[in-house]
Amino acid sequence: MTAQRQQRNWSGPKPPFRRAIAVITLAALLLPPPGALAATTQRIIANRYSGLAIDGFDPVSYFVDGQALIGDADFEAAQAGVVWRFRNEGNRASFLAHPEVYGPQFGGYDPTDVARGITVPGNPRLFAVVDERLFLFSREESRDAFKADPARYLPRAEARWPALEQELPE
Structure with missing residues (x-):
């Protein structure tokens, strides 16, 4: 084989491989870390x-x-x-x-209701950030009660959430 032909054959990956490498590189850059x-x-x-x-x-x-x-x-x-x-x-x-x-805690469900053992979707306009965590509420009264005494609701909500989450429809 001539040197020129060897150069042409070994100058790097063929075009389909280049595209594959480009796709993999692009995916690695765009996808969030695992x-x-x-x-x-x-x-x-x-x-x-x-x-x-x-x-x-x-x-x-x-x-x-x-x-x-x-x-x-x-x-x-x-x-x-x-x-x-x-x-x-x-x-x-x-x-x-x-x-x-x-992300909202308890999947966006009202934590005062989760503490009572029920799931009621929170309203994104009724929120509180407590201890650097986002909570959404279904009613203003729930939000105000939670903000006044989060320690009253959080332990019960955290204890009940795993079972409630399993019952949610997919």
Whole structure:
């Protein structure tokens, strides 16, 4: 074989391999780290028609902005079987790095009701951030009672949540 032919045959991977390498590299860059996918194990409330978690509100905005803000369809991420929306790429990246911090506790169900042994979906507009965790509530009275004395509700809610979560429909 001539040197020129050897050069042509050994100049690197063939085009199909180059495409495969490009796809694998792109996937590695776009997918969140493996730990991020497993970090949120709670079943999250999602709109059954759109698949959006917490009605499309940005879960990071509760912490950063101190208010419930709607996310943008340009900044979405699939995590824990639902689609999350964010206001910007920074919020999206923060959530994907730490979904266990930014995601609503008890899957978005009202913690005062979970403490009573029932699951009532929380309203993303009725929220509290307590001990750096997001809680959503079904009623203002529940939110106010919880904020006044979280220690009264959290131990019971945490004890009852595993059994309640198993009973949720898929």
